[in-house]
């Protein structure tokens with residue numbers, strides 16, 4: 001990994017780049033999800049619409065229980081919506097697919113498989129031959145600084161390493177869209193920052209569309225080109241904030257810049273209105 005490449009082009013350039021890309025465009029229209037169990041009905045998401053252009057890094061924040069994970073699982077195809085549509089490149093989704101890759105907070109690795117075995121898993125499912133599988137997996141193992149650990153089992157790895165294996169496993173089968181549910185939530189701050197920078201490098205290099213759920217406003221502002229703020233339960237889109245930071249600066253300078261502080265405060269303020277009793281809704 002080249003730590004000097006952790007800063008992206010300016011968002012205005014990035015946006016025009018998105019317009020020229022075709023793959024990985026997500027359109028969510030009037031989405032509603034009602035959980036039903038016996039006589040109980042819980043509306044988790046209502047009247048939710050957003051378009052995520054190809055290659056965009058969209059952060060999603062919202063109060064606890066507002067439906068962030070539900071939203072991600074709907075886009076992943078793990079859950080079925082009650083009404084509304086979710087389309088990838090204009091095709092409505094119909095269950096999970098290899099065009100979308102999900103990374104969870106708890107890694108979700110197969111404990112009985114080695115690092116190599118975990119990373120080749122999706123390629124096996126796709127029917128890729130052994131030689132190609134190994135070569136592709138090795139590329140992502142190297143990209144994640146995991147070379148030398150190919151034969152280790154998950155229980156032999158640290159939390160940060162497990163999360164890097166999970167990312168390598170997802171990237172190896174080349175989804176257009178990365179769906180990330182608090183992927184760094186269980187890690188300590190230095191590791192979290194290191195993986196954030198790593199993720200930015202990968203996003204730049206592989207040009208994926210990313211939908212990244214987090215509780216952490218600073219993480220959302222640091223990583224994203226745009227942050228979507230959800231209302232309190234039942235969740236809908238409250239607003240989106242474009243993040244326009246000078247990404248050529250190193251992290252230490254960027255996080256002290258006026259633009260970063262102001263943007264972070266704007267997102268905080270909007271979120272606080274959703275978490276404060278009697279706040280605007």
Ligand SMILES: Nc1ncnc2c1ncn2[C@@H]1O[C@H](COP(=O)(O)OP(=O)(O)OP(=O)(O)O)[C@@H](O)[C@H]1O
Nearest residue numbers: 035042043044063064065066067068069070071233
């Ligand atoms: N399987 C389920 N059955 C019934 N209700 C559910 C189910 N899963 C989630 N909910 C409800 O849907 C709402 C949204 O939950 P969800 O987990 O998506 O929120 P979240 O924003 O991800 O929460 P958190 O930030 O605390 O993780 C909550 O009211 C929750 O209780």
